[in-house]
Amino acid sequence: MVGIVLISHSSGLAAEVVALARQIGGARVPLAAAGGTEDGGLGTSPDRVSAAIKEVDQGDGVVLIPDLGSSVLTARLLQSPGEVVIADVPFVEGAISAVVAAGGGASLDGVLAAAEEAWHVRKL
């Protein structure tokens, strides 16, 4: 299964979105939160993100979903074409779509495409 890492400035935000996405998308998807700095502050820790990538990597690729700013830059540093790819998507909505697609057995490209669909789904 494709793995998914949610990268946020805030460890709380990443963890909450993981919980919500897991509840909707199923418990089996390899999914990890990488939020905040090493000392628990607001920011991004590349070491945490790398560890999260390792944690969710089952050999089918990993999608990184960053919130903004340093999360995006850190994701760019850690990407590796065809293996670890960035989804440029709305953080919450894209994460849910990605997790559901991964849980349904989609490929790396499929998960990425599902996440990007979130730009086009309206709520009302």
Added chain:
Amino acid sequence: MVGIVLISHSSGLAAEVVALARQIGGARVPLAAAGGTEDGGLGTSPDRVSAAIKEVDQGDGVVLIPDLGSSVLTARLLQSPGEVVIADVPFVEGAISAVVAAGGGASLDGVLAAAEEAWHVRKL
């Protein structure tokens, strides 16, 4: 100033996005989280949302930003044209844009338009 209420299934998620948006958009914006059910579970409490609307209403209108599902339906029940309006926007990104616009003194329509801009801003 226009008030903003973030409505999520999860009280943690709403609170974390409030914290992030406040940090970026300024501390002065009337901004409240209405997440979870009354007993702290996952879901939506219209009473919590109503209380949050009252809390942030300074007479310039209130924007409701829901995450999904029951948050959206509850927002629809509580909207009131020209006063309490729903922003159909990506939850995190739209909230940040809305808070920044409100902090800059934008009108209700202006805050709504700024939030909707979030559908079109790419991160990479």
Added chain:
Amino acid sequence: MNTQFFAAWIEEIAAAVRSRRDHLTQLDAAIGDADHGANLDRGFTAVREALAAASPQTPGALLVLVGSTLIRKVGGASGPLYGTAFREMGKAFGDAAEVSLAELSTGLNAALSGVQRLGAAAEGDKTMVDAFAPAADALAQAVRDGVKPQEALEAAASAAEQGAKATVPLQARKGRASYLGPRSVGHEDPGAASTALLFGALRTVAAR
């Protein structure tokens, strides 16, 4: 049908929800978040308390109170939806002390319209609407055919049950289950199943 009839209906729904609570939750576990039974049980428990405290004097007042309580207490998407349904039905009844079968049919149509206005679901989207709409239609048809109440409500209840079962092969296009896309196929929609309980309770009470 008087206030007492509608009070008995709500009691019957509360009992049915309680006894089918785990089943509803299991349905929601497959394509949702496994809380539909718990949500409705919490909601109808609060409704019973509210009714006991307020003793509304007309069918309309009773149903508006039921709806407002569900909206406040259910927590899930079904709260605003069923809440709107009961409120619209109550409003349609005005302050009448008795409601005819034709008026009940009109009230249930108003309820359905309210659900669809709020939730924007059409028939076939795999929601409660897929049970509610055929039930309301069957009742309207029975009224037009001059069928007597018990038989008419029997027709409505079986239409709701069939509508609920017919959601199994559908793909969800509204609500939380819609996130699952094709993976929502093959499961009964929990909200459609609970709508069948509502109409089943109406049949039960009318048959007394």
Added chain:
Amino acid sequence: MNTQFFAAWIEEIAAAVRSRRDHLTQLDAAIGDADHGANLDRGFTAVREALAAASPQTPGALLVLVGSTLIRKVGGASGPLYGTAFREMGKAFGDAAEVSLAELSTGLNAALSGVQRLGAAAEGDKTMVDAFAPAADALAQAVRDGVKPQEALEAAASAAEQGAKATVPLQARKGRASYLGPRSVGHEDPGAASTALLFGALRTVAAR
């Protein structure tokens, strides 16, 4: 310029960041999240520890270690950006024991390219690039003009300072400040200000 020169440069930056920490944080408070000074101070403190532990033997190895440490420890957007800058500079120097002024200029251009590749900011977007680019250009021009090192690095440092000041009237189009739109106008960009410190430290060390 040898390994010792670059070690002295990094020491000088660390000291400048420490003494300007609150100023940088104040700049970031106006248009960001008030952590730029703290971020860089944490980063360069970790850099000093890493250098003390590893004692790298070439300018290239030293700068790659500086970059990798900044990436890991800064926490904010400036971490990946400055980290990439130092790594690219280090890679450009290969395993040379000494670096000429022309090579330094080439290395700083590689650093700037790395920053722009990662962050996609152009000049005028109100970022560190607005100080970095004119400084790198001034140094390249000085090399072409055959100016001697101290004077060349003086030119680079003043270009960085001017570039930083020139961010005041700009509207941010990259980074966190871009969320503020027009409200970002009227403030100096914190990353441009810290880039001016980096080039100022280079001038100071070259003048010894």
